[in-house]
Amino acid sequence: xxxxxxxxxxxxxxxxxxxxxxxxxxxxxxxxxxxxxxxxxxxxxxxxxxxxxxxxxxxxxxxxxxxxxxxxxxxxxxxxxxxxxxxxxxxxxxxxxxxxxxxxxxxxxxxxxxxxxxxxxxxxxxxxxxxxxxxxxxxxxxxxxxxxxxxxxxxxxxxxxxxxxxxxxxxxxxxxxxxxxxxxxxxxxxxxxxxxxxxxxxxxxxxxxxxxxxxxxxxxxxxxxxxxxxxxxxxxxxxxxxxxxxxxxxxxxxxxxxxxxxxxxxxxxxxxxxxxxxxxxxxxxxxxx
Amino acid sequence: xxxxxxxxxxxxxxxxxxxxxxxxxxxxxxxxxxxxxxxxxxxxxxxxxxxxxxxxxxxxxxxxxxxxxxxxxxxxxxxxxxxxxxxxxxxxxxxxxxxxxxxxxxxxxxxxxxxxxxxxxxxxxxxxxxxxxxxxxxxxxxxxxxxxxxxxxxxxxxxxxxxxxxxxxxxxxxxxxxxxxxxxxxxxxxxxxxxxxxxxxxxxxxxxxxxxxxx
Numbered sequence: 001x002x003x004x005x006x007x008x009x010x011x012x013x014x015x016x017x018x019x020x021x022x023x024x025x026x027x028x029x030x031x032x033x034x035x036x037x038x039x040x041x042x043x044x045x046x047x048x049x050x051x052x053x054x055x056x057x058x059x060x061x062x063x064x065x066x067x068x069x070x071x072x073x074x075x076x077x078x079x080x081x082x083x084x085x086x087x088x089x090x091x092x093x094x095x096x097x098x099x100x101x102x103x104x105x106x107x108x109x110x111x112x113x114x115x116x117x118x119x120x121x122x123x124x125x126x127x128x129x130x131x132x133x134x135x136x137x138x139x140x141x142x143x144x145x146x147x148x149x150x151x152x153x154x155x156x157x158x159x160x161x162x163x164x165x166x167x168x169x170x171x172x173x174x175x176x177x178x179x180x181x182x183x184x185x186x187x188x189x190x191x192x193x194x195x196x197x198x199x200x201x202x203x204x205x206x207x208x209x210x211x212x213x214x215x216x217x218x219x220x221x222x223x224x225x226x227x228x229x230x231x232x233x234x235x236x237x238x239x240x241x242x243x244x245x246x247x248x249x250x251x252x253x254x255x256x257x258x259x260x261x262x263x264x265x266x267x268x269x270x271x272x273x274x275x276x277x278x279x280x281x282x283x284x285x286x287x288x289x
Numbered sequence: 290x291x292x293x294x295x296x297x298x299x300x301x302x303x304x305x306x307x308x309x310x311x312x313x314x315x316x317x318x319x320x321x322x323x324x325x326x327x328x329x330x331x332x333x334x335x336x337x338x339x340x341x342x343x344x345x346x347x348x349x350x351x352x353x354x355x356x357x358x359x360x361x362x363x364x365x366x367x368x369x370x371x372x373x374x375x376x377x378x379x380x381x382x383x384x385x386x387x388x389x390x391x392x393x394x395x396x397x398x399x400x401x402x403x404x405x406x407x408x409x410x411x412x413x414x415x416x417x418x419x420x421x422x423x424x425x426x427x428x429x430x431x432x433x434x435x436x437x438x439x440x441x442x443x444x445x446x447x448x449x450x451x452x453x454x455x456x457x458x459x460x461x462x463x464x465x466x467x468x469x470x471x472x473x474x475x476x477x478x479x480x481x482x483x484x485x486x487x488x489x490x491x492x493x494x495x496x497x498x499x500x501x502x503x504x
Contacts (some may be wrong), residue, residue: 008421012401014450039457041413045364046406049386054410054471061467105470105483154368156377165370191300191329191365200361207329236441275448 001126003034003117004074008081008228009041015078015228016235017272020211021117021257022077024271026265027128029135033075036065042084056098057105059088063114064106071080073115075122077257079225079227080194085116085157118153119258121162121228136163137265139179143283145259146220147171148211150230164273171256172226178263185218187211192233194224208233209241212249221283223253230240231255235269236253253281294347301348311384317374318342324378325366330436334358338368342424345381354389360399362386371424393484403430415456419450431488433495 009153011019020062026033048055063085066074076082085196092099093112103109122131149168156163168189172182190211193204215223225231235253252277261271262284273280293447308315318339325337336344336358353359359382368378389395390403408427414422429435445451458464 009421012418012456013421014445014454016450026318038367038417040458040464041416043413044409047410048364049383049402050390050406050410051471051475052383052387053475054468056466061463070388099476104465104472109464135397151365151367155370157370189367191363191367193329194363194365196402198425199405201437203333203361203363204332226306236445236468262421275450277444277448 001030001122002032002034002072003067003122004072004114005035006062006074006076006077006085007035007065008040008047008078009044010078010228010232014232015255017158018077018228018231018255018257018277020061020210020272021255021261025257025261025264026119028135028266029123029132031122031127034069034072034199036062036069036074039065042081042176044084044282046081053098053105055084056088056102056103061090061103061106062090062246063116064108064110066112067114073117075117075119077119077228079152079224080117080229082116082118083160086091089116090159091116100228118162118226120153120170120174123260124174129173132174133177135169136178136263138263140259140263141179143180143259143284144183144219144221145175145180145254146183146185146218146222146258147173147175147188147224147256148215148230148234150225150227151189151191151194152191153226171226172174174256174260175224178260178261183215183218183220185214187214192230193228194233196234197229197237199235204233205237208237209245209247211236211246212241212251216225216249216251220251221286223251224259225253226256226257238278250278252276252278252283254280254287292349292352298348303348303350304345307345307381307384311377311380313377313381314374315342315345315376315381318376319347319498320449321373323371323373327371329365329367329369330363331363338362338382342376342381344379345385347476349386351394352383354392354394355396357396357399358404358495359385359389360395393487395487397487397494399489400487404432404488405429410468412487415461416455417461417464418456420455423455431492431494432436445455 007019043055043058089112101242154163154165154168163170175182191207193207196203230254238249258271306425308389320339323340325331325339328338331337336356341353361384364379395403405428412424427436
């Protein structure tokens with residue numbers, strides 16, 4: 001299995017551990033990830049709020065670069081990049097008026113020929129859970145996790161086409177496969193405040209506090225995420241949430257790739273577990289990994 | 290809330306322009322309120338999403354564009370994916386924000402989001418990839434909250450989650466070209482970081498607030 005890999009800006013800075021653990025897991029499972037050379041930012045939320053055409057041109061430029069590598073499918077880990085790449089791809093497929101304009105901007109014809117996938121999708125639907133189960137060497141038995149999908153992994157469903165809109169289960173299935181116990185909770189697709197992290201921090205603190213509260217009420221020992229922005233809002237801001245709402249949350253927020261990596265027997269130090277603000281290591285003293 | 294809506298307002302081309310530009314049938318909305326029920330930020334808004342849509346239907350351009358509500362949308366797409374009339378409400382919010390910014394109708398208290406967006410895009414234009422340290426520093430400086438989140442910085446550096454220097458891509462001219470052309474084709478102004486008047490007014494507003502707090 002060979003894929004063109006689009007890490008996105010976060011995975012090279014605030015979410016380094018996501019990048020490290022993704023590569024480690026892919027390596028262990030024989031999935032080849034070839035980083036798109038000289039990839040550029042997808043524009044994220046600021047682009048589509050400010051300039052519509054720019055928010056299409058930036059992702060399309062990356063997709064063209066991927067196509068030039070030899071028409072691989074593109075894999076990305078960031079939910080926001082995934083959403084932007086997919087939306088741009090779909091518009092290039094269906095909307096001729098926009099396609100013409102974007103082609104003029106990037107100076108290259110593109111008809112939406114590259115398929116975009118999230119790494120979660122690759123792991124569950126392409127590699128397959130049965131296949132994965134054969135590779136698992138250490139079951140994470142007794143670890144109760146709350147799988148948090150956030151906004152852009154499932155929405156809008158006609159674009160992402162990944163999972164159920166209101167009750168997604170891809171990550172839950174994955175966690176069951178590696179032996180962890182996913183809790184049933186209603187906040188799987190609630191919003192954490194996302195891009196307001198710097199601009200309207202009070203909103204982020206409230207929404208993230210609600211999510212942490214619900215997860216801890218349902219008895220989760222950790223929250224599992226697939227988006228670097230969700231992770232930073234829930235993990236990095238957790239001390240601030242505790243201070244503002246007088247709570248005592250101490251819930252590690254982990255990427256699904258880190259837990260899969262642990263179950264595959266990859267060394268802890270190679271999964272970036274030391275990079276979290278809320279230390280996840282005490283968790284694995286209770287659970288023999 | 291009571292408004293007098295004149296004949297001219299109802300006849301104004303606002304609704305038609307918006308429907309043409311976004312390719313969304315806003316006139317289809319029958320005010321079920323599902324968008325507002327699911328909106329995670331509705332507790333903070335001056336108008337709810339369904340109210341904004343109704344105001345658009347009635348052609349109330351001025352009230353819509355100067356509302357705080359449009360700047361509170363996180364683009365989580367809950368409204369879009371639940372709308373029974375299949376209206377992409379989040380896309381309409383994007384459109385309204387772009388229009389409000391172009392017409393300089395952003396309320397003074399809501400300058401942070403457009404300021405952040407402009408700094409973010411300028412950051413990408415000059416580096417190709419996001420340079421977080423530059424983004425946060427510039428944003429704090431221009432929004433007048435110099436020491437916001439400073440307590441997080443040491444941990445971020447220690448864990449090597451944020452770098453002091455940007456990672457530039459080699460083909461920067463390509464990136465600049467994309468920005469230039471999209472600005473030209475989309476008829477969007479991108480030369481200025483943010484209307485300097487707006488930055489100045491916002492900074493003075495914060496200073497006055499601070500002085501009043503001291504009293």
